[in-house]
Amino acid sequence: MKKLISYHGGVPRVAPSMREVPDLKSPYVAGFADDLFSGNIDLLVLMTGVGTRILSDIVIAESGEEKYLDALRATTILARGPKPVAALRKFGLRPNITVSEPNTWRDILSTFDQRDMSLENLVVYVQEYGVSNEEFLASLEKRGAHVRRIPIYRWALPEDLDPLRDAVRSISKGEEDCLLFTSSRQVSNLFEVAAGEGYADDFIEGIKKALVCSIGPTTTETLRENGISVDYEPDSPKMGNLVREVARRSAVLLAKKRTAFQNGVDTQNWNRTHMVWSEDGAQVERREITSEGAFMKACRLEKADYTPIWLMRQAGRFLREYREARSRISFKEFCKTPDLASEITLMVVDRFGVDAAIIFSDILLILEPLGLSLEYSSVDGPVIGKPLRTRRRIEALRDFDPESMDFVYQALRITRKALAPEVSLIGFSGAPFTVASYAVEGSGSKNYVNTKKLMYGDPSLWERLMEILTESISDYLCAQVDAGADAVQIFDSWVGCLSPADYERFVFPHVKKLISALPPEVPVILFGTGTGSLLELMGETGAGVIGLDWRVDILDGWQRAGSSLAVQGNLDPVSMLSTPSHVVEEARKILDRVRGRPGHIFNLGHGVLPQTPVDNVLRLIDEVHEYSARRED
Numbered sequence: 001m002k003k004l005i006s007y008h009g010g011v012p013r014v015a016p017s018m019r020e021v022p023d024l025k026s027p028y029v030a031g032f033a034d035d036l037f038s039g040n041i042d043l044l045v046l047m048t049g050v051g052t053r054i055l056s057d058i059v060i061a062e063s064g065e066e067k068y069l070d071a072l073r074a075t076t077i078l079a080r081g082p083k084p085v086a087a088l089r090k091f092g093l094r095p096n097i098t099v100s101e102p103n104t105w106r107d108i109l110s111t112f113d114q115r116d117m118s119l120e121n122l123v124v125y126v127q128e129y130g131v132s133n134e135e136f137l138a139s140l141e142k143r144g145a146h147v148r149r150i151p152i153y154r155w156a157l158p159e160d161l162d163p164l165r166d167a168v169r170s171i172s173k174g175e176e177d178c179l180l181f182t183s184s185r186q187v188s189n190l191f192e193v194a195a196g197e198g199y200a201d202d203f204i205e206g207i208k209k210a211l212v213c214s215i216g217p218t219t220t221e222t223l224r225e226n227g228i229s230v231d232y233e234p235d236s237p238k239m240g241n242l243v244r245e246v247a248r249r250s251a252v253l254l255a256k257k258r259t260a261f262q263n264g265v266d267t268q269n270w271n272r273t274h275m276v277w278s279e280d281g282a283q284v285e286r287r288e289i290t291s292e293g294a295f296m297k298a299c300r301l302e303k304a305d306y307t308p309i310w311l312m313r314q315a316g317r318f319l320r321e322y323r324e325a326r327s328r329i330s331f332k333e334f335c336k337t338p339d340l341a342s343e344i345t346l347m348v349v350d351r352f353g354v355d356a357a358i359i360f361s362d363i364l365l366i367l368e369p370l371g372l373s374l375e376y377s378s379v380d381g382p383v384i385g386k387p388l389r390t391r392r393r394i395e396a397l398r399d400f401d402p403e404s405m406d407f408v409y410q411a412l413r414i415t416r417k418a419l420a421p422e423v424s425l426i427g428f429s430g431a432p433f434t435v436a437s438y439a440v441e442g443s444g445s446k447n448y449v450n451t452k453k454l455m456y457g458d459p460s461l462w463e464r465l466m467e468i469l470t471e472s473i474s475d476y477l478c479a480q481v482d483a484g485a486d487a488v489q490i491f492d493s494w495v496g497c498l499s500p501a502d503y504e505r506f507v508f509p510h511v512k513k514l515i516s517a518l519p520p521e522v523p524v525i526l527f528g529t530g531t532g533s534l535l536e537l538m539g540e541t542g543a544g545v546i547g548l549d550w551r552v553d554i555l556d557g558w559q560r561a562g563s564s565l566a567v568q569g570n571l572d573p574v575s576m577l578s579t580p581s582h583v584v585e586e587a588r589k590i591l592d593r594v595r596g597r598p599g600h601i602f603n604l605g606h607g608v609l610p611q612t613p614v615d616n617v618l619r620l621i622d623e624v625h626e627y628s629a630r631r632e633d
Contacts, residue, residue: 001180001239008247013176015167016160017186017193022054022153032125032150033059036071042122043076043145045108046095048129049083054152055127056091069093080108081237102216102237102320105136112143120144130155130185155185161193168194171210172202178211178250180242184222191226208267211254213246215239217324229270231257232350235320235614245351248618253350256420272346273339275418289421290486295355296424299487299523299545299566301599307591307628308355309621310426312527313607315344315360318614331376335361338410345415349423352621356424356487359415359480361408363430363491364438366476369404370397370468372439380443387442389450391458394465400472402479409483416484426525427485429477431492432469432514433507439465448497455506462506470510474517487523490514490543493606496530503534508541515542525568529606535560550605554593566599571620573604576612580619587623596631 005012035041036059046052059068069091079085079095081103088095097115099107112119124145126137132149140147158164168190170176181187194203207228214220214230216237223230231253234241256275261267263276277286290296294308317323322344326334334340341360349357364382368374373385388394408427416425430438437451438444445451455462477488495507515524526538527547538546539562546561548554548569558567575586587602594600602624608617 001182001243004240004243005247008243010178010243010247010250013167013170015163016158017164017189018155018183019158020050020153021156023151024054024058026058026150026152028148028150029055029058029152031148033063035123035125035148036075037063037067039071039074040123041075041125043078043119043124044072045078045080045124045126046084046088047080047127049087051127051129051152052079052084052087055150056087058152065091078108078111080105101235104217105133105139106217108136109139118144122146123148125150127152129153155189157189157193164190164193165197168197168199168203171206172199174206174209176206176210177254178213178246179207180213180215180246181219181223182215182239182242184219187219187222187226187228204268208261209258211246211250211257213242215242227269229268241615245618248622249350249353252353252420256350271343272350273342273414273418275346277418277421286421287486290424293355293422293424295601296486296523298599298601299525301564301566303596303598305629306625307594307596307600307602309602309624310354310356310358311604311608311617312358314352314354314358314617315348316608317610318608318612318617319348320614321347331362332365332374335365336407338407338414341407341411342414342418345411346418349419352617353625354423354621356426357415357419358426358428358489359408359412359485361411361428363428363435363493365408366400366405366429366435366472367439369400370472372397382438382443384439384442387450388436388439388465389454391461394461394468397468400468400475402475405476405479409479412480412483412485416486424486425484426487426489427477427480427483428489428491429473429480431490431495431507431526431528432466432473432510433498434492434494435469435473436462436465437494445494448494455502459506466506466510470514474514477514477518481519481522485522487525488518489525489527489547492526492528492531495528495534496532498534500533500537503537508537511538511541523566525601527568532557539565545601547603548605554590554600566601568601568603570603570605573606573609573612576604576616576620577609578616580616583616583620584623587620588627591624591628591631596628602628 002012002014072093077095078097079088080099085095085098097111099111119140122145124140125148128149128151137147194200211231212223212228213232214223216233220230220233232246232249234245257267259277260275265274265276294304294306297304298308315322345357345360348354364374367384375383377383412427419425437448440451440454441448480488495503498507518524523545524543525545525547526541526543529549530551531538532552535557545566545568548557548567550570550572554570561567571586571590576583
């Protein structure tokens with residue numbers, strides 16, 4: 001770790017906080033060996049590499065390597081992470097089951113669920129480490145397993161405590177900037193030594209002014225149990241990821257935390273929504289700083305120090321934190337809980353360093369106050385009950401009450417207050433056509449048959465529906481601006497299904513009316529996919545920024561939309577599934593085409609895909625910032 005920290009420009013101060021003490025005479029091992037050789041083990045769970053090696057060494061010393069390995073080959077083995085996999089590999093063995101990152105005990109249970117694997121009446125041996133995880137063992141027993149543990153080593157304090165004592169003193173004096181915790185036991189031992197040295201209170205005060213970083217969920221959970229909030233946790237629980245990612249964002253996040261501390265925030269146990277940037281919360285000064293940020297400058301076609309970047313669906317399923325939160329709450333409930341929506345919005349900015357945050361919400365939530373039922377299916381996506389396909393249904397729509405979407409405005413207010421002043425906050429809605437298409441089709445569609453049947457078959461009814469939606473959406477977006485949105489994006493995701501003539505007749509007037517109703521000083525981004533044939537018309541809607549997808553050359557699209565407008569885009573989201581070097585190559589192609597022209601906001605041509613590696617997102621953002629700043633066009 002010292003070399004990693006030094007390589008990334010840090011000054012390492014490493015304090016060993018624990019040691020592993022093998023129990024070479026553990027009575028549990030003999031029982032394990034008897035059951036292993038008699039074929040009475042249905043599943044062996046190997047939790048750590050060290051434990052796997054110690055267990056193997058003990059059994060081999062007593063029974064011989066060949067007998068032991070033959071018995072293991074006949075046993076179903078689950079390896080919790082890469083270290084037990086590596087330990088098995090040295091014996092020429094491979095586990096039958098591996099667990100996905102972050103390799104916690106909860107991920108083991110999820111692996112069973114994904115495989116539809118029953119543990120009923122199975123004999124399950126668990127190689128333990130340190131202390132027993134009673135919650136995990138109880139979960140296995142609840143699933144019907146006969147659980148038998150193999151504790152073969154325990155944790156203890158280091159024999160030489162001086163480095164740890166020195167670390168406690170320097171943290172207590174506020175002399176350390178970043179604290180990197182790589183195991184849950186480190187946390188317990190550090191607190192034990194701090195208390196023993198009489199530094200318990202000063203130690204907590206020191207932590208309030210340092211960046212607390214955890215390698216993964218288990219360590220994070222232990223820190224929280226000790227009343228300490230974690231400021232950074234990488235997506236992948238690996239030492240290299242932890243050091244690299246903390247080095248990337250530590251200066252910004254440390255300054256943020258110390259600003260919060262100075263402004264009276266209890267940074268011992270806090271979250272991102274608690275952030276206070278100024279004691280008086282002066283909004284005039286904040287708006288001036290935001291206005292001079294790279295994103296807002298690009299919206300005004302002003303030259304910035306670098307090309308700004310944000311990503312559609314930057315708070316989405318590719319993030320482990322999002323998936324974990326969604327496992328406990330429905331998507332709709334997530335959207336309607338302002339603190340949660342704000343926290344995930346802010347988390348993306350802290351993790352990635354994007355130039356704009358977009359509030360976590362959904363374009364279809366506006367349909368509920370109009371009187372439609374809306375559910376989100378894990379298979380079919382959004383589903384509208386009783387789609388709008390008759391005059392009676394459309395005329396029965398309720399008047400839109402902007403206050404019905406107050407949960408969005410609350411999330412915007414919370415987020416804008418906690419967001420760094422130089423980072424812009426984007427509100428959004430669906431465009432009238434796309435929202436209407438969902439309402440008419442009832443769910444996703446390939447050909448939009450019902451939408452076009454209504455549009456062509458009863459133009460006056462279509463106009464009525466579009467008028468209702470246009471007025472509702474304009475009120476909704478104006479309320480978002482009042483709540484703190486610095487810019488708004490209008491998602492017309494499905495409009496690419498229309499010909500230019502149909503767009504001009506059935507959609508264009510309503511989009512233009514919608515945009516004209518918004519505050520003129522607020523940048524409006526108009527985005528659609530498959531809109532290559534519509535760009536000239538989109539450029540005449542009054543939007544100041546036109547979103548381009550990956551199907552058009554960025555300069556050609558810019559010229560056709562209008563050289564007096566800004567553009568956003570346009571990397572193919574699928575390219576993000578490749579290697580980091582390919583991501584860099586594709587990003588540079590776009591930046592080289594634009595050549596630093598003012599008015600370019602880098603984004604994908606659509607949302608981040610769920611399979612996208614987080615490392616590729618980090619690499620893209622850094623490359624766009626660094627490469628565009630180096631250009632001398």
